[in-house]
Amino acid sequence: MERAVEDTICGIATPPGEGGIGIVRISGPDALAVASRVVRLRSRRELNALSSHRLYVTDIVRGAAGGCSGVPKHNGGATQPEATEVIDEGLVVWMKAPHSYTGEDVVEIHCHGSRVVLRLVCEACVQSGARLAAPGEFTKRAFLNGRLDLSQAEAVLETIQASSEAALRMAQRNLRGELGLRVNQLRGRLLSLLCEVEAGIDFGEEDISFISRDRLMIALEETCADVEHMLGCAAMGRRLREGARVAIVGPPNVGKSSLLNVLLGEDRAIVTDVPGTTRDLIEESVVWDGVVVTLIDTAGVRETDDVVEQEGIKRTRLAVEQSDLVLYVRDASVREDCLDGSLPLPFGKSPRLLLVFNKSDLVESDVVAEAADMMARRSGERAVITSARTGIGIDELRRAIREELALGVLDPREGVVFVNARHCQALERARTSLEEALDSIRSGRDAEFIAVDLRGASDALGEITGAITSDEILNQIFSTFCIGK
Ligand SMILES: Nc1nc2c(ncn2[C@@H]2O[C@H](COP(=O)(O)OP(=O)(O)OP(=O)(O)O)[C@@H](O)[C@H]2O)c(=O)[nH]1
Numbered sequence: 001m002e003r004a005v006e007d008t009i010c011g012i013a014t015p016p017g018e019g020g021i022g023i024v025r026i027s028g029p030d031a032l033a034v035a036s037r038v039v040r041l042r043s044r045r046e047l048n049a050l051s052s053h054r055l056y057v058t059d060i061v062r063g064a065a066g067g068c069s070g071v072p073k074h075n076g077g078a079t080q081p082e083a084t085e086v087i088d089e090g091l092v093v094w095m096k097a098p099h100s101y102t103g104e105d106v107v108e109i110h111c112h113g114s115r116v117v118l119r120l121v122c123e124a125c126v127q128s129g130a131r132l133a134a135p136g137e138f139t140k141r142a143f144l145n146g147r148l149d150l151s152q153a154e155a156v157l158e159t160i161q162a163s164s165e166a167a168l169r170m171a172q173r174n175l176r177g178e179l180g181l182r183v184n185q186l187r188g189r190l191l192s193l194l195c196e197v198e199a200g201i202d203f204g205e206e207d208i209s210f211i212s213r214d215r216l217m218i219a220l221e222e223t224c225a226d227v228e229h230m231l232g233c234a235a236m237g238r239r240l241r242e243g244a245r246v247a248i249v250g251p252p253n254v255g256k257s258s259l260l261n262v263l264l265g266e267d268r269a270i271v272t273d274v275p276g277t278t279r280d281l282i283e284e285s286v287v288w289d290g291v292v293v294t295l296i297d298t299a300g301v302r303e304t305d306d307v308v309e310q311e312g313i314k315r316t317r318l319a320v321e322q323s324d325l326v327l328y329v330r331d332a333s334v335r336e337d338c339l340d341g342s343l344p345l346p347f348g349k350s351p352r353l354l355l356v357f358n359k360s361d362l363v364e365s366d367v368v369a370e371a372a373d374m375m376a377r378r379s380g381e382r383a384v385i386t387s388a389r390t391g392i393g394i395d396e397l398r399r400a401i402r403e404e405l406a407l408g409v410l411d412p413r414e415g416v417v418f419v420n421a422r423h424c425q426a427l428e429r430a431r432t433s434l435e436e437a438l439d440s441i442r443s444g445r446d447a448e449f450i451a452v453d454l455r456g457a458s459d460a461l462g463e464i465t466g467a468i469t470s471d472e473i474l475n476q477i478f479s480t481f482c483i484g485k
Pocket residue numbers: 251252253254255256257258259270271272273274275276277278279298299300301358359360361362386387388389390
């Protein structure tokens with residue numbers, strides 16, 4: 001595997017745009033030398049004479065005409081050439097290797113959060129011998145230096161991108177190494193089984209059996225069940241990371257946009273009594289139970305010659321396909337609408353469905369209740385009676401959405417691990433190898449076959465933590481990071 005690189009990198013660690021402060025980070029063997037050409041401490045002390053992990057007030061400078069090119073490398077804080085220009089004032093902190101994020105010498109320069117200042121500071125660092133960091137390169141170095149395993153490195157990005165508290169909690173658990181720990185346990189178990197199987201192969205002719213096939217089978221079945229359990233957590237992880245999508249669908253004029261507005265508690269979508277008002281998708285997000293729920297108002301579905309409306313209906317279909325739950329809205333005051341027993345959605349296989357009988361304020365309640373009851377029985381779907389106008393049933397609708405999406409039980413509890421799509425693929429490969437190993441045992445194949453599959457399963461698990469990795473995997477992961485992280 002690629003070892004930690006020898007050059008020194010720099011990058012802006014704070015987000016683009018204006019802010020109170022901005023941070024330029026420098027990491028690598030020459031971090032101190034580079035930084036000492038860019039900062040001029042108010043105390044006139046040299047950087048390398050300062051205590052690690054403490055902040056010091058400094059001027060941030062760049063060399064005037066000709067710059068610092070004459071300054072020898074590795075001077076670790078030679079006196080500044082006189083012809084320098086102050087770019088800004090700020091703070092500097094030095095974190096001595098290996099006690100830093102990357103495991104290398106790191107210097108952070110805290111300046112004002114101005115695009116111009118940050119660009120100039122970065123340029124000054126480059127002039128002083130650093131190279132601009134590639135996306136995710138700081139975290140990649142942390143991984144290569146053994147500060148983080150690969151699942152923790154991914155959790156860094158998930159922490160940065162967390163869209164809700166639940167997603168953050170999940171990312172933090174992996175950042176603390178929970179997934180890595182579980183995977184390492186499984187992998188350790190497989191590797192010691194592999195040892196026993198291989199020992200059996202080596203001594204095969206003397207007929208020494210190091211592990212009985214029965215015992216091996218039980219151990220592999222257990223491991224397989226653990227892998228299966230981790231795969232079972234994937235859907236929950238996805239929901240927490242990406243949130244849930246709820247499409248509000250139905251014929252024109254039944255009150256879809258009105259329902260969106262009451263669920264959001266704001267007048268987001270235009271509501272009129274003209275059927276066909278909503279032509280495009282309207283998306284708005286709310287956070288329920290710590291999970292981001294995106295509500296999507298759609299164009300009413302009907303036969304129409306209007307091209308704009310047709311396009312809207314096409315988009316509605318797409319929204320349905322991509323959603324986790326569909327609210328199929330009907331007008332409770334239209335008798336045929338209520339009694340139409342056909343399965344409500346005019347398009348392909350839909351996700352979960354909730355029937356919503358809106359405008360219930362316009363009809364006798366027992367009439368709606370009966371119709372809703374009947375429809376629910378016929379379709380096997382849950383029905384909720386609402387009025388977007390009076391607010392009847394809206395709390396119940398909200399509760400029903402939460403229950404259908406199982407938001408309440410998404411809370412990360414004991415035993416739940418968070419796996420992303422990459423982990424899933426690796427777990428699936430591990431499962432396949434384990435199943436093949438089990439198959440070999442059952443059909444009495446040679447131990448060599450079993451060993452190959454055990455190795456395959458253990459390697460697949462190793463990819464999750466990065467114990468087994470390739471440049472390709474690393475590049476794929478770290479290229480999704482931002483520069484400066
Ligand atoms: N009485 C009553 N009127 C409602 C209710 N919900 C919506 N309306 C009215 O029904 C009409 C249509 O509402 P919208 O929310 O625009 O309906 P929509 O389903 O989005 O319609 P399109 O976008 O045209 O498909 C408006 O005049 C609303 O004020 C309700 O619960 N009770």
